[in-house]
Amino acid sequence: MSDRREAERPSVVIGRHIDAFPGVLREVCAGAEEEGVPTRVEPAGDREVRDAAALAHSAALASGLEVGVGIDAGGIIAVHHAKLPPGAPAHVTSPGAGPPDWRRAGQVAARIVTGLPIAP
Amino acid sequence: MDTRLVVGVDVGNSTTEACLARVGPDGAVTYLGTALKHTTGVKGTPENADGAVAAVREVLARAGATVGELHTVLLNEATPVISGLAMETITETIITESTMIGHNPATPGGEGLGVGVTVPIGELLGDGRDSERPVIVVVPHGWDFDDVAATLNSAVRDGVDVVAAVLAGDDAVLVTNRLEKRIPVVDEVAAVEKVPVGMLAAVEVAPPGRTIRTLSNSYGLATVFALDPAQTRQVSPVARALTGNRSAVVIRTPTGDVTDRLIPAGVLELRGAGKTLRVEVDAGADAIMDTLARAQPVDDVHGEPGTHVGGMLAQVRDTMTDVTGQPASEIAIHDVLAVDTIVPAEVRGGLAGEVALEHAVALAAMVSTDRSRMQAVADQVAAELGSSAGVGGVEGAMAVRGALTTPGVDRPVAVIDLGGGSTDAALLSASGETTAVHVAGAGELVTKLIASELALDDREVAENVKRYPLGKVESFYHLRHEDGTVEFVDEPLPPHVFARVVVMTPDGLVPVPTRHTLDAVRRVRREAKRRVFCVNAVRALRQVAPQGNLRALDFVVLLGGSALDFEIPDMIADALAPHGIVCGTGNIHGSEGPRNAVASGLVDAYAEEPG
Numbered sequence: 001m002s003d004r005r006e007a008e009r010p011s012v013v014i015g016r017h018i019d020a021f022p023g024v025l026r027e028v029c030a031g032a033e034e035e036g037v038p039t040r041v042e043p044a045g046d047r048e049v050r051d052a053a054a055l056a057h058s059a060a061l062a063s064g065l066e067v068g069v070g071i072d073a074g075g076i077i078a079v080h081h082a083k084l085p086p087g088a089p090a091h092v093t094s095p096g097a098g099p100p101d102w103r104r105a106g107q108v109a110a111r112i113v114t115g116l117p118i119a120p
Numbered sequence: 121m122d123t124r125l126v127v128g129v130d131v132g133n134s135t136t137e138a139c140l141a142r143v144g145p146d147g148a149v150t151y152l153g154t155a156l157k158h159t160t161g162v163k164g165t166p167e168n169a170d171g172a173v174a175a176v177r178e179v180l181a182r183a184g185a186t187v188g189e190l191h192t193v194l195l196n197e198a199t200p201v202i203s204g205l206a207m208e209t210i211t212e213t214i215i216t217e218s219t220m221i222g223h224n225p226a227t228p229g230g231e232g233l234g235v236g237v238t239v240p241i242g243e244l245l246g247d248g249r250d251s252e253r254p255v256i257v258v259v260p261h262g263w264d265f266d267d268v269a270a271t272l273n274s275a276v277r278d279g280v281d282v283v284a285a286v287l288a289g290d291d292a293v294l295v296t297n298r299l300e301k302r303i304p305v306v307d308e309v310a311a312v313e314k315v316p317v318g319m320l321a322a323v324e325v326a327p328p329g330r331t332i333r334t335l336s337n338s339y340g341l342a343t344v345f346a347l348d349p350a351q352t353r354q355v356s357p358v359a360r361a362l363t364g365n366r367s368a369v370v371i372r373t374p375t376g377d378v379t380d381r382l383i384p385a386g387v388l389e390l391r392g393a394g395k396t397l398r399v400e401v402d403a404g405a406d407a408i409m410d411t412l413a414r415a416q417p418v419d420d421v422h423g424e425p426g427t428h429v430g431g432m433l434a435q436v437r438d439t440m441t442d443v444t445g446q447p448a449s450e451i452a453i454h455d456v457l458a459v460d461t462i463v464p465a466e467v468r469g470g471l472a473g474e475v476a477l478e479h480a481v482a483l484a485a486m487v488s489t490d491r492s493r494m495q496a497v498a499d500q501v502a503a504e505l506g507s508s509a510g511v512g513g514v515e516g517a518m519a520v521r522g523a524l525t526t527p528g529v530d531r532p533v534a535v536i537d538l539g540g541g542s543t544d545a546a547l548l549s550a551s552g553e554t555t556a557v558h559v560a561g562a563g564e565l566v567t568k569l570i571a572s573e574l575a576l577d578d579r580e581v582a583e584n585v586k587r588y589p590l591g592k593v594e595s596f597y598h599l600r601h602e603d604g605t606v607e608f609v610d611e612p613l614p615p616h617v618f619a620r621v622v623v624m625t626p627d628g629l630v631p632v633p634t635r636h637t638l639d640a641v642r643r644v645r646r647e648a649k650r651r652v653f654c655v656n657a658v659r660a661l662r663q664v665a666p667q668g669n670l671r672a673l674d675f676v677v678l679l680g681g682s683a684l685d686f687e688i689p690d691m692i693a694d695a696l697a698p699h700g701i702v703c704g705t706g707n708i709h710g711s712e713g714p715r716n717a718v719a720s721g722l723v724d725a726y727a728e729e730p731g
Contacts, residue, residue: 030265034227034293081596083612090596090615112618115594119616119631 010064011038012109015055018043019073024102028069028077031106037065037113039106053089056080065113069105077105081112091118124191124730125152127176128512128722131168131198131497134159134540134681138175139719140183143727151709151723154716155179162443164200164492169500176505187505194512194722195498201558202440203486203541205568206432207461208385210402213361213476215469217376218314220358221286221306221369223472228367229292229305233324233334234284235344238317238371241268244275244282256323257285258315265291269298276301284323286369288312306367311471320345321371328366335370336362345372361476385481386424388456390415401429405481408458420452421485429483440487457484457561457659459651464575482569484652486542486560512722516546516556521724522717523677524548526706533675534664535706535717536657536692538682540564543653545660547673557663561652563682569648574634574641584623584630585645589686591624592638593617599629602642646687653688654695661696670699677706683714 012032016025025041032039042062044055052070056078059068066082070089079091091108093101108118128139136159140152155178161167176193180186236254244257257275259268268287272295276282285305287295292307304325309315322344324332334340338356341347347355355370357378362368385401388408392415399411401423412418423430433453440451459482467474494511502509512518523535531552537544540563546556563586571582590602596612599622613629621638622629632641658670666672676696678689683705693703706714 030291030294033297034291036227036293084596085612088612090618115619117619117631119618119620 009038009040011040012065012067012069012113013059013063014039014041014069014071015044015059015062016041016071017050017055017073020071021075023099024071024075024077027099027102028071028106028109031103031108032110033106034103035107035110035114035116037110039069039109052076052078052092053080053087056089057082057084057086060084067109067112069109077102079105079109079112125185125189126192126194126723126726127179127190128194128518128719128726129172129175129501130196130515130518130716130718130722131159131163131172131494132539132718133163133201133542136160136168136171136175137716137719138172138179139716139723140179140185141720141723141727143723143730147727147730149723149727151720152183152185153179154712154719155182156715162200162202164198164494165443166493166496166500168494168497169504172497172501173504176501187507190505190507192726193498193501193505193507193509194726195494195501195509196515196518196718196722197492197494197511197513198515199488199490199492200440200443201486201488201542202436202443203484203560203562203564204432204436204439205482205484205565206428207463207480207482207568207572208401208428209463209465209478209480210383210385210404211479212381212383212465213467213478214379214381215376215467215471215474216379217373218316218469218471219371219373219376219378220362221309221315221371221471221474222362222365223308223470223474224365224367225290225292225306225308225472227290227293228307228325229294229296230299230302231325231327232302232304233322233344234304235320235322236281236283238286238315238319238321240317241271244271244280245278252281254281254283256321257282258312258317259285259287259289260312261288263287263289265289265294266298268295273298273300286312286315286323304367306369309369309472314471316371316373319371319373321369323367323369325367331364331366332362332368335359335368336365341370344370386427386430388424388429389422390418391420391422392416392418401427401481401483404479405458405460408456408481408483412456412458418454420454421456432483433485436485436487440489444489444491444493446489446491451487451489453485453487455486455558455560457559457565457652457656458482459484459561459565459569461569461573463572480572482565482572484541484561484565486558488558513725514554514556515718516544517548517554518718518721518725519544519679520546520548520554520721522708522719522721523679523706525709525720525724526677527710529675529677532673533677534661534673535677535679536660537680538562538653538678538685538688539680543656543660545657545664547664549666555664557660559656559660559663561656566648566652569652570645573644573648574632574636576633578633581623581630581632584625585632585641586648587685588623588625590632590638590642590645591622591629593620593622593629602638646691649685649688650691650695653682654691657692657695670696670701673699673701676701676703678704679706679714679717
């Protein structure tokens with residue numbers, strides 16, 4: 001990731017709260033990778049108390065593909081597009097979500113990039 | 121005669137229409153307004169009175185008139201027409217002994233062809249296995265992609281010749297990205313535990329944008345499995361079933377097979393023209409319609425008990441018996457329309473929910489009776505409104521009369537009423553005689569064909585696909601209509617329609633739950649309409665045209681709900697154009713569109729000969 005070229009490669013940006021359970025990030029990345037879309041992780045500071053949608057929206061603004069994923073401290077995942085209103089993410093996991101739902105969130109992010117249906 | 125206020129009421133299968141007019145002493149007609157209500161009960165039965173009264177009250181209220189001013193209500197002589205639909209699937213694909221996996225997952229991994237013996241991943245690193253032979257690894261549910269990749273990598277380092285893998289989960293790309301040796305991987309095999317172990321198998325994955333070349337080719341299979349000509353003949357259905365896929369698995373089992381079975385669908389018996397002709401339903405729509413043509417005019421149609429078609433014909437007969445009180449023996453089915461269709465169905469014996477396109481025959485049947493109870497409806501309407509009411513004319517004759525009020529139309533004129541259950545035609549000759557027919561098959565059959573060909577469980581969605589144009593949502597802010605024009609929207613489109621084929625209904629975008637492209641959905645929709653309405657327009661007109669000659673017709677006016685469809689009138693006009701016919705959607709009184717023809721025809725007939 002320190003490689004500058006790597007940083008400039010268009011990718012889905014994942015903004016992850018540093019307190020989030022690492023397993024969530026792994027599944028989100030796997031979901032996007034299975035769809036063939038690259039991801040880049042940007043940890044968010046613990047002092048910024050922000051929800052998943054806000055994390056996802058800033059990640060989307062930082063993404064060359066205009067798609068971002070936010071993972072908040074509690075492991076809630078939001079998927080966002082830079083052109084959507086900040087308060088209306090494209091997809092949000094429910095509080096009781098498990099690994100298959102985390103994987104699906106990554107898949108949804110990738111599919112917004114590739115233009116495939118995101119509804120189940 | 122003084123000036124009289126009259127209302128013509130047309131009781132149709134689904135709607136009841138009213139037309140209010142003032143008839144002058146000289147017979148001059150001034151139309152004052154129209155109203156549209158749902159028909160109550162089956163057309164031609166006393167239950168119609170409620171809908172008729174409601175329509176009369178509404179049209180009077182709109183014109184600011186009262187029941188007291190009303191001279192009379194004129195009803196159409198309507199005979200009950202009951203229609204039924206049935207679908208008989210006539211082919212079935214069965215996979216025995218798990219011979220193949222051909223579900224075409226969205227994201228297979230790697231590419232190329234691997235041929236080897238199937239081994240469960242749990243036994244890959246065990247002792248006593250035959251390390252000489254190439255291996256296809258079978259991975260059950262519950263294995264994480266990192267563990268699968270680590271196990272395969274370690275087996276390869278141990279000298280196992282791993283040539284391919286078959287996975288239960290959706291992680292083929294994740295696994296192949298972590299392998300040191302590139303192999304083809306097929307995933308999302310739901311029933312992976314049914315894959316026979318220790319069998320010679322082949323896995324093929326084509327590069328993105330390509331389809332498999334070896335396993336979809338009979339001789340490719342013969343080469344891979346060293347088959348003799350007799351065996352090659354046996355596996356050729358497997359090759360055919362896999363054609364067009366990006367990935368596939370074929371497993372060589374002693375007697376495994378893919379069969380295309382013909383399902384016996386029973387016999388249809390057509391009586392008419394002094395003959396009794398029998399035709400197998402599985403012979404297809406063309407054979408059925410040819411037989412029907414040889415039995416014209418048809419007296420009655422029977423189906424084999426125990427088949428869908430037999431059950432449907434019996435039910436249509438029973439319903440008519442209930443409605444009219446006539447014994448079933450007196451009720452005859454005078455017409456059927458058979459249409460060949462393709463139905464996606466899950467393959468029996470499949471490991472991954474494979475879907476095969478099966479052949480089916482859809483059949484619409486129609487029964488009408490001479491026994492109408494419209495006089496009873498008229499009596500009830502008269503009692504409720506406290507005015508006079510009577511039967512003013514036969515609907516076919518009234519429809520052509522009403523159609524004549526369309527600007528640019530002259531005698532001889534034929535009308536085609538595109539309804540829900542039946543397509544009706546009537547002809548008014550230059551000398552003033554009318555002939556009318558009903559043929560089976562109309563809007564409901566179109567909906568059924570669309571629903572089954574696109575595998576739509578929800579009838580409402582199929583109805584929407586029939587009625588409105590399609591679009592494809594291309595981003596959160598724009599969509600492309602089926603004609604290629606692009607529309608930008610100010611408010612972001614909701615995620616549930618993102619990248620979906622949608623129907624542009626007046627209430628907003630409704631996603632079509634299908635993997636088909638917009639073009640494929642559009643083709644299904646137009647073909648369904650063509651095979652029902654264009655075919656029936658010609659069939660019905662032939663029955664009313666002099667000597668069955670369409671060239672003898674000058675003007676054809678389209679009426680009924682489906683005449684308001686955004687493409688059916690154009691499709692019928694195209695179909696009739698070679699016969700030199702002027703065809704178009706009616707515009708009753710130059711203002712009502714294809715609605716209200718019968719109701720205004722009743723008023724006009726009254727004005728000529730006041731009862």
